[in-house]
Amino acid sequence: MQENFKVTPWEVSGSVDYDKLMKDFGIGQMSSFAEKLPKNILFSRGVVYGQRDFARIAEAIEKKKNFVMMTGLMPSGKFHLGHKIVAEQIIFYQSLGAKIYLAVADVEAYNARNPDLAGLRKVAIEEYLLNYIALGLKPKNCDFYFQSSRSRDGEKANAYYSLASLCARHTTFNEVQAIYGEISPGKLQAALLQVSDMLHPQLKEFEGSVPVVVPVGFDQDPHIRLARDISQRIKIQNFIQLSSTYHKFIVGLNGGKMSSSDSTSYIALTDSPEAAAEKIRKHAFSGGRVSVEEHRRLGGNPDVDVSFLYLKTLFEPDEKKLKIIYEDYKSGKLLTGELKQILIEKLTKFLREHQRKREQARKLVGKFLK
Amino acid sequence: MQENFKVTPWEVSGSVDYDKLMKDFGIGQMSSFAEKLPKNILFSRGVVYGQRDFARIAEAIEKKKNFVMMTGLMPSGKFHLGHKIVAEQIIFYQSLGAKIYLAVADVEAYNARNPDLAGLRKVAIEEYLLNYIALGLKPKNCDFYFQSSRSRDGEKANAYYSLASLCARHTTFNEVQAIYGEISPGKLQAALLQVSDMLHPQLKEFEGSVPVVVPVGFDQDPHIRLARDISQRIKIQNFIQLSSTYHKFIVGLNGGKMSSSDSTSYIALTDSPEAAAEKIRKHAFSGGRVSVEEHRRLGGNPDVDVSFLYLKTLFEPDEKKLKIIYEDYKSGKLLTGELKQILIEKLTKFLREHQRKREQARKLVGKFLK
Numbered sequence: 001m002q003e004n005f006k007v008t009p010w011e012v013s014g015s016v017d018y019d020k021l022m023k024d025f026g027i028g029q030m031s032s033f034a035e036k037l038p039k040n041i042l043f044s045r046g047v048v049y050g051q052r053d054f055a056r057i058a059e060a061i062e063k064k065k066n067f068v069m070m071t072g073l074m075p076s077g078k079f080h081l082g083h084k085i086v087a088e089q090i091i092f093y094q095s096l097g098a099k100i101y102l103a104v105a106d107v108e109a110y111n112a113r114n115p116d117l118a119g120l121r122k123v124a125i126e127e128y129l130l131n132y133i134a135l136g137l138k139p140k141n142c143d144f145y146f147q148s149s150r151s152r153d154g155e156k157a158n159a160y161y162s163l164a165s166l167c168a169r170h171t172t173f174n175e176v177q178a179i180y181g182e183i184s185p186g187k188l189q190a191a192l193l194q195v196s197d198m199l200h201p202q203l204k205e206f207e208g209s210v211p212v213v214v215p216v217g218f219d220q221d222p223h224i225r226l227a228r229d230i231s232q233r234i235k236i237q238n239f240i241q242l243s244s245t246y247h248k249f250i251v252g253l254n255g256g257k258m259s260s261s262d263s264t265s266y267i268a269l270t271d272s273p274e275a276a277a278e279k280i281r282k283h284a285f286s287g288g289r290v291s292v293e294e295h296r297r298l299g300g301n302p303d304v305d306v307s308f309l310y311l312k313t314l315f316e317p318d319e320k321k322l323k324i325i326y327e328d329y330k331s332g333k334l335l336t337g338e339l340k341q342i343l344i345e346k347l348t349k350f351l352r353e354h355q356r357k358r359e360q361a362r363k364l365v366g367k368f369l370k
Numbered sequence: 371m372q373e374n375f376k377v378t379p380w381e382v383s384g385s386v387d388y389d390k391l392m393k394d395f396g397i398g399q400m401s402s403f404a405e406k407l408p409k410n411i412l413f414s415r416g417v418v419y420g421q422r423d424f425a426r427i428a429e430a431i432e433k434k435k436n437f438v439m440m441t442g443l444m445p446s447g448k449f450h451l452g453h454k455i456v457a458e459q460i461i462f463y464q465s466l467g468a469k470i471y472l473a474v475a476d477v478e479a480y481n482a483r484n485p486d487l488a489g490l491r492k493v494a495i496e497e498y499l500l501n502y503i504a505l506g507l508k509p510k511n512c513d514f515y516f517q518s519s520r521s522r523d524g525e526k527a528n529a530y531y532s533l534a535s536l537c538a539r540h541t542t543f544n545e546v547q548a549i550y551g552e553i554s555p556g557k558l559q560a561a562l563l564q565v566s567d568m569l570h571p572q573l574k575e576f577e578g579s580v581p582v583v584v585p586v587g588f589d590q591d592p593h594i595r596l597a598r599d600i601s602q603r604i605k606i607q608n609f610i611q612l613s614s615t616y617h618k619f620i621v622g623l624n625g626g627k628m629s630s631s632d633s634t635s636y637i638a639l640t641d642s643p644e645a646a647a648e649k650i651r652k653h654a655f656s657g658g659r660v661s662v663e664e665h666r667r668l669g670g671n672p673d674v675d676v677s678f679l680y681l682k683t684l685f686e687p688d689e690k691k692l693k694i695i696y697e698d699y700k701s702g703k704l705l706t707g708e709l710k711q712i713l714i715e716k717l718t719k720f721l722r723e724h725q726r727k728r729e730q731a732r733k734l735v736g737k738f739l740k
Contacts, residue, residue, distance in 0.1 A: 107532065111539040117606060148532040152524035161531030162477065162518040168559035169481040176555065185546065188555055189538035189562070236487060 018248060021218055022050050025225075027246055033058050040092050041317050042085065042247070050218065050246035052228075056211045057243045061096050068201040068212040069093035072103040072194065075124035076114065077260030078268035079131045081314060082250045088314075089215045089247070091136040099207060100142040103197045104128070107147040111186030117148055129368060131269050133361035134354050144368040147193050159205040164196035170233040171226070179222040191226065198227040202239055213243040221246065251309055255285030270355065273348040280307060280340050280347070287329070288336030299332040300339075307336075307343040315346040388588065388618060392420050395591055397616055403428045410462050411687050412455060412617065420588065420616035422598075426581045427613045431466050438571040438582040439463040440471040442564070445479055445494035447630030448638035449501045451684060452620045458684075459585045459617070461506040469577060470512040473567045474498070477517040481556030487518055499738060501639050503731035504724050514738040517563050529575040534566035540603040541596070549592040561596065568597040572609055583613040591616065621679055625655030640725065643718040650677060650710050650717070657699070658706030669702035670709075677706075677713040685716040 005014030022028070027050040034043035036058060042048050060067035071090060073083075094100050104124040106117060114120060129144065145151065150160040168188075176191050177183050183191075198214055201207050214224060224244045231239035252258035252265035259265050264283045267276045287305030289295035302308040308329060316322045325342065328334035375384030392399070397420040404413035406428060412418050430437035441460060443453075464470050474494040476487055484490060499514065515521065520530040538558075546561050547553050553561075568584055571577050584594060594614045601609035622628035622635035629635050634653045637646045657675030659665035672678040678699060686692045695712065698704035 107535045110536055115536075115539065115605060117536075147535070149528040150524070150531075151528070154520075154522035154524045154527045157524045157527035157531065158519040158521070161520075161527065161535075164535075165477045165517070165531075165559050165563060166480055166485075168555040169485065171555050173555060185538040185541050185543060185558055185562070188558060189535050192555070192559070193535060235485060 016218070016249065018049055018218065022246075025221055027052060027218075027221065028054070030054065030245060037061070038096065040088075042088055042092070042313070045312060046248075047085065047313055048089065048215065048245050048247045051244065052224065053241055053243040054213065054245060056240070057213045060211050064097060066207065066210045067098050068101055068207055068210055069098040070101040070103070070198055070201055070212055070214050071216075072105045072197055073124065073128045074105050075109055075120045075128065077127070078263075078266070078270065079127045080258065080260070080266035080268045081310065082258045082266065083128070083131070084135065084269065084314060085247060085250055086215065087132050087135045087137070089245075090132065093213070093215075094138060094141060098141070098213075099201070099210075100137070100144075101197070101201050101212075102132075102142060102144045104144075104146045105190070105194070105197075107193055108190035110148070111184075111190050121146065125365060125369075127270075129365060130358050130361045131354075133364050133368070134269075134357035139364060139367035142368065147197070153205075156205045159203045160196055160200045163200050163203065164192040166234070166236075167192050167195050167199075167230050170230045175226065175229075179226055191223075194223060195227045195230055198224075198242055199231050199239055203237065209238070209240060211240055211243055213245065215245045215247065217249060218246045219249075250313065251285075251306055253279060253283040253285065253306055255304070255306055267347065269351070270358070271351065273351045276347055276351055277344045280344055284340060284343075286336045286340075288339075292335060295335060296332045300329045300334070300336065302326045302329045302339075305329065305336075305339065307340050311343055311346065315343065315350065386588070386619065388419055391588055392616075395595075397422060397588075397591065398424070400424065400615060407431070408466065410458075412458055412462070412683070415682060416618075417455065417683055418459065418585070418615050418617045421614065422594065423611055423613040424583065424615060426610070427583045430581050434467060436577060436580045437468050438471055438577055438580055439468040440473070440568055440571055440582055440584050441586075442473040442475045442567055443494065443498045444475050445490045445498065446484070447497070448633075448636070448640065449497045450628065450630070450636035450638045451680065452628045452636065453498075453501070454505065454639065454684060455617060455620055456585065457502050457505045457507070459615075460502065463583070463585075464508060464511060468511070468583075469571070469580075470507070470514075471567070471571050471582075472502075472512060472514045474514075474516045475560070475564070475567075477563055478560035480518070481554075481560050491516065495735060495739075497640075499735060500728050500731045501724075503734050503738070504639075504727035509734060509737035512738065517567070523575075526575045529573045530566055530570045533570050533573065534562040536604070536606075537562050537565050537569075537600050540600045545596065545599075549596055561593075564593060565597045565600055568594075568612055569601050569609055573607065579608070579610060581610055581613055583615065585615045585617065587619060588616045589619075620683065621655075621676055623649060623653040623655065623676055625674070625676060637717065639721070640728070641721065643721045646717055646721055647714045650714055654710060654713075656706045656710075658709075659702075662705060665705060666702045670699045670704070670706065672696045672699045672709075675699065675706075675709065677710045681713055681716065685713065685720065 005016045030049055030051045033054050037043050057067055069090065071086060090100055106120040109120050110117060151157045176188055180187050180191060201212050202209055216224060228242050250258050254265055264279065267279060285306040287301035289298055289300065311325065312322060329339055375386045400418055400421045403424050407413050427437055441456060460470055476490040479490050480487060521527045546558055550557050550561060571582050572579055586594060598612050620628050624635055634649065637649060655676045657671035659668055659670060681695065682692060699709055
């Protein structure tokens, strides 16, 4: 097999062979667990595709034992469909009884690019928290925090930050450099806080000894491995090994990467329905043929068609309907314009509803920040 | 002038030329300020010899404005006469109205050598805090804390640790390496916490904008410079530039370095008076002559005599008495054994009294840890 793709925390390129990636890094398949989870298309349709040590999370869900789902957000750019894939997972785990730990990586952002903590805080709330709430995140069983301000409870704050500091003893520059590429004091600091983000839920000041699952994209596995490795070197606390899941990258509108820096590559959840429809008509990569006549004759390719992929991943939960769309497009019965229109209608309905909920969400923000 | 001495944070060797050191690094003389301070032999006799930006501390003292004195302790080894020189300064500043910030560098110790936080805590209290209290440190206006556990007030803890994390943006590996020699993630972390130790008293969660003085040995100036430099690069807070004072190294019993790893080089404040007397008789470097007859004829050299230097630095506050001892030893009237006996009597009295107070101090420990 040719290695024509690259997945590292600082570069994703080429057509990703997920099975090869998982084999290389010892990441397991998610499918056997996905079957037993309550219905969720991200799991049933293979978007969440890989896992490490998910068995103990599956067991906690099954036996209704305590567990934590931890993730972080980088307060920059627009909240788009790629972020929705993470948000849906957070909300899914919360519905399954998980305590949610949601870290705003504002210290990381300050150290990496933007030394304006107040501005970062605003983006975290306006772009991220409001969208999470509108998508269904509940304040109960959710610990939403800023890396710069962990807790109003001093014992908790001490424990979280000290864990980051003490982890420094248990790593080396080489190890961190292998994950982050070029490192600096700021990046090292961010790496240590991120390790503490993932490990601190198990401290006695927080949940005590509970399994923790961190859902990430495949490119983030080196960060998971660092936290897993460090956790087993610390002798003053017995950490249960971290669990993690790996989701596939959502394709950008143009068929390439979905990138916050290119607004024609994504649909933001605050895009107006009209603007979103226009983006799909204009930019959505199509698996259709060059002419209607040829399309009718040879059929389209739904497997590379971005509109179909968005329906599959996010907007058409009904298996039968999705199957009909797939087959009709493949046979040539459904034209590209018609397929796009199906997505546009679903998306318009979603965005209208979502943006209304997002405004209502403002009154809940205080409950998350208390 | 020959450079036959070396003073860096990781090495002090040779006979230190303090004036050259101060000229090289831009450290000012302390003498003009010392004259205006209430009487304290460490200042009046030139033990505290150098300063940076002490004018604003002198002004705060004179005008009875708020100021902070910050210092740290490394919880290892025995509390000896070298530590007493720092303790005397802490207590002096407290008597002049300073708020005292006293950091136990337990995270630094964990990362550098000893991953036993509970053990480090015990040493900090038994060896350091009890001796400080016995020497006169009061719980009022004293913030005694562990780096691993800054405050029970979450806002304070968040502010202290975040400052350390954010400082990472404002330094480089090269800068830290120049101070610490070989660095590791653990040492970098310790350096950042130390910078926060020195700067955080000025945060709004603590004292707000107040002058802060950090008394150190000359070898510690690179740490001061790092904190001073970083403080001026941070834009989200206006830090008043740090003040610092520099004390000379206390000579070891044998005339060389006082080292925690060589018990014949120091008197610990928990040494029994008998053991201390024995150490002085046996090990104290003498400025006397090879024979009584020669000593009587040529006189001794009090300026290199360790017993005399200890009397001057720590145990004989009376100027007239000290002068008589100096002259009698120089003239040969006072023999080495007699000089040692003067110190032994002073020291015996001090240790008896101190050790009694140290036991009484136990009941005050709780007030410092609250």
